[in-house]
Amino acid sequence: MISVNERAVRLAKQMVHDPDYYQVEVHRIHGAYVIDAGVEARGGWEAAKLVTEILFGALNEITIDTFPERIDDVYYNAVHVHSDRVVLQQAACNISGWELRPGKYAPVLAGPGRTVARKPGDWLSCYSDYSDQYHQAVLTVEKGTMMSEEEVQDLIDACGIDPEGLYIIVAASGSTVCSVEVAARILEQTLHRLREEKFNLDNIVEAHGFCVVPPVVKDDLIAMGRVNDVLMYGGQSTFTVDCEDSEIEAVIGKITSDKCSEYGRMFLEIYQEHGCDFYQVPMEMYSPAKVLIINQRTGRRFKAGEFKLDVLAKSFNFSIYDKK
Template identity: 30%
Template structure:
């Protein structure tokens, strides 16, 4: 740990996050994980060659948000959310934690590897439209990220990350887990606030006016190993049909009133079916899915300037039960 508490605050987000990933097997104290290396880059495997764990999932979510949010596992009502536990997130720095770090906006693709990249390393690359539009960048000698994948990144993928982030491979730290693992499920459903923030940005709302945020989404049972479509489906459905987000903003009431109904997932024409089915119907092409779908089930906005509250959206436990494979076991 740091002897000087102020020193940590002076570090870049990437440099701080680098301290949370063990550098060697002897440093590893996170249940269900192991440390590996590819081309000098450090990998924290939380669900490929190891089973992962809830603790590993919380760590991945923390890394993904650059340490600018608190993430926890909390109980919930299965009659409302289909399962008994969910992931609760709160942050007083939603712009950086969600759009600057957590949003999976970097497709890391080479001839022999593909994964969506998230985490504070996106701030180093700084090429995504959402980052350039909001001026979200930082310099750092470390690059730290999270990959959703069922295999380790190749040498060419590490070289690409190093080139785009302007660091040497030995300064790269990556936490990795598939969506079908415990840790992967946790870190994906920890994105409830991020989906609302991104949706609002797409609707041209001034996201810099968002001061604080909380989010909750049910934690689905992991899908069968190797069944990536089911894994993606369950974690997406947790967001689309079970997530609730609350935002505290400073703006004119008119800005919220004119778009609040468009923020939740139910504003989409694709709403109402499990995401795995939607994905299949669009021939497994994300870009064919209505972009309005990718948002929380319910959104509440408290305007600090007027004292008014605006809410929209709805939960759908029936879709959650179907998606999570629980319909028969719950007797419905």
């Protein structure tokens, strides 16, 4: 069986061995490697690419290209992603939200390391029974400040491995690394909606997609809004499946963001109206802008959704001077 941590650790070690190239800083806390890839360190495009590939279980490479539509008359970068093992990569490695222990929740914690921990109640259990027995692990944390000793110890305890084998990558929402790796979650954004609408995930053959990368802003609240806006209004996923057409027809009209009552508004506005609590925001908002599903059994295509470039323009122009 493939070990996503064995493969991901190789990539994490590249940053440890060559921090200047990746523009990261490496710290040792309780013996674990804590890699600052976008808090105090700059963490450039190469670091962003590497971290995103780690979140794909180091099973597929990602590329950076140009978003095909102009936003406010400007072309922006886009991250292009491919996934040959969609449930393993997106649910086991990429999806965020993990209860470390009762009452201690880390809403922006992800990475292959959760497959070593396999804690009861983790969302991963809804998707797969995969577990990784590798003796090393990689986790990513979206956080505006560096990890404290207590937080690192929590992760060491959760994974249950020797701290020397744990690699924790930290980046703020307002960083290049976070902007790229969250935009790359366009496939995970689609996968969880398919599951919620009762689509059989065993039907999925492969997936690929792209999403515009938002401009970086050194304000974590505005940055968080932008990275969610690009998924809802500027990302497309394409899933190849093998099933009856009727199974696709039952879900295709439900899984894009334009089906949500809050559609057409910046995520930041919605988030603030719901008490700045991700879990109070309507789940339908965590949906992709556009989806194409190709049924290889019949050759038919099914598509839904649209880009909403005017909202992206508003989001990308929103600055610290516009905050309430």
